[in-house]
Amino acid sequence: MSNRMISSLKVHGYKLTPQRRAVLDIIASSRDHLTPSEIFARVREHRPAIGIVTIYRTLDVLTDLDLICRVHGEDGCHSYLMRRPSGHHHHIVCSNCGTVVDFMKCDIEALERKISRQTGFKIQSHLLEFEGLCHRCQVVAGAAAPRPA
Amino acid sequence: MSNRMISSLKVHGYKLTPQRRAVLDIIASSRDHLTPSEIFARVREHRPAIGIVTIYRTLDVLTDLDLICRVHGEDGCHSYLMRRPSGHHHHIVCSNCGTVVDFMKCDIEALERKISRQTGFKIQSHLLEFEGLCHRCQVVAGAAAPRPA
DNA sequence: ATATTTGCAAAAGGTTTGCAAGACG
DNA sequence: CGTCTTGCAAACCTTTTGCAAATAT
Numbered sequence: 001m002s003n004r005m006i007s008s009l010k011v012h013g014y015k016l017t018p019q020r021r022a023v024l025d026i027i028a029s030s031r032d033h034l035t036p037s038e039i040f041a042r043v044r045e046h047r048p049a050i051g052i053v054t055i056y057r058t059l060d061v062l063t064d065l066d067l068i069c070r071v072h073g074e075d076g077c078h079s080y081l082m083r084r085p086s087g088h089h090h091h092i093v094c095s096n097c098g099t100v101v102d103f104m105k106c107d108i109e110a111l112e113r114k115i116s117r118q119t120g121f122k123i124q125s126h127l128l129e130f131e132g133l134c135h136r137c138q139v140v141a142g143a144a145a146p147r148p149a
Numbered sequence: 150m151s152n153r154m155i156s157s158l159k160v161h162g163y164k165l166t167p168q169r170r171a172v173l174d175i176i177a178s179s180r181d182h183l184t185p186s187e188i189f190a191r192v193r194e195h196r197p198a199i200g201i202v203t204i205y206r207t208l209d210v211l212t213d214l215d216l217i218c219r220v221h222g223e224d225g226c227h228s229y230l231m232r233r234p235s236g237h238h239h240h241i242v243c244s245n246c247g248t249v250v251d252f253m254k255c256d257i258e259a260l261e262r263k264i265s266r267q268t269g270f271k272i273q274s275h276l277l278e279f280e281g282l283c284h285r286c287q288v289v290a291g292a293a294a295p296r297p298a
Numbered sequence: 299a300t301a302t303t304t305g306c307a308a309a310a311g312g313t314t315t316g317c318a319a320g321a322c323g
Numbered sequence: 324c325g326t327c328t329t330g331c332a333a334a335c336c337t338t339t340t341g342c343a344a345a346t347a348t
Binding site for chain 1: 337338339340346347348
């Protein structure tokens with residue numbers, strides 16, 4: 001766990017508990033986004049006594065501190081992953097393996113202005129995510145893709 | 150309820166029940182997006198015997214038929230609203246009153262190509278929603294906005 | 299030492315499923 | 324009529340809350 005994370009916790013008056021370390025380590029070491037229960041399962045391997053309540057509470061804290069961020073799932077579930085870029089960014093999620101990649105420049109200021117003009121809304125924020133096949137899965141799927149029904 | 154909706158149900162082999170009518174009517178008559186429980190509550194006023202299970206099942210059917218569509222909430226909940234434009238479109242949601250307005254041209258093909266080049270992903274779909282203040286709420290909020298903490 | 303944090307148990311939502319009774323076509 | 328649909332109850336899953344015991348600082 002990086003210094004940045006530790007100091008962010010301390011600066012904001014949170015204690016650095018082994019549970020929080022564990023949750024952060026799991027998220028930091030995964031390239032994919034993880035749901036609370038997935039995180040629970042993985043942390044549990046090293047620390048069987050942990051409760052899933054702690055996972056939820058820790059995720060809340062870490063999200064508040066902007067150390068991790070949420071990915072919205074189509075099914076309404078959330079999952080979390082390490083916040084690597086420091087500023088405004090978005091995710092692209094592989095529909096096959098779940099790998100998440102970030103990108104920074106969303107270039108939708110122009111679109112925002114246009115929509116704002118069209119609708120009269122004063123736009124405050126946007127939710128943007130892409131889904132697709134990552135490079136690896138394109139290759140694999142290309143060989144053995146089941147025909148879409 | 151419009152002919153289009155009725156025939157869409159029939160064409161796809163679904164029966165036109167009073168419950169389905171009621172759900173569609175409620176959604177059609179609301180400018181806002183409604184959650185399943187909100188729909189349940191409203192339908193219930195006219196049809197107290199309906200069960201919330203029927204709401205969920207009806208929403209699934211109507212979503213499949215593209216008669217209604219989902220709005221993703223920050224909290225992971227879904228809500229539904231009448232699908233007015235026929236093609237690809239997105240929503241802008243008022244953060245104050247919940248009014249939803251559609252827009253069609255999302256102009257992110259260029260962004261998609263760029264992201265695709267950067268990340269190696271083959272992009273399949275995107276999730277895009279805006280949040281902001283609608284015209285009415287801008288006026289109201291301008292007069293009586295509570296300072297953000 | 300003390301305020302924070304944890305873990306348990308239980309509650310609270312939201313959503314799904316099994317099944318018998320009922321209704322559309 | 325036969326099949327699809329409904330409504331109930333109960334199961335399921337995720338998330339939240341109350342509280343006493345444990346712990347980081």
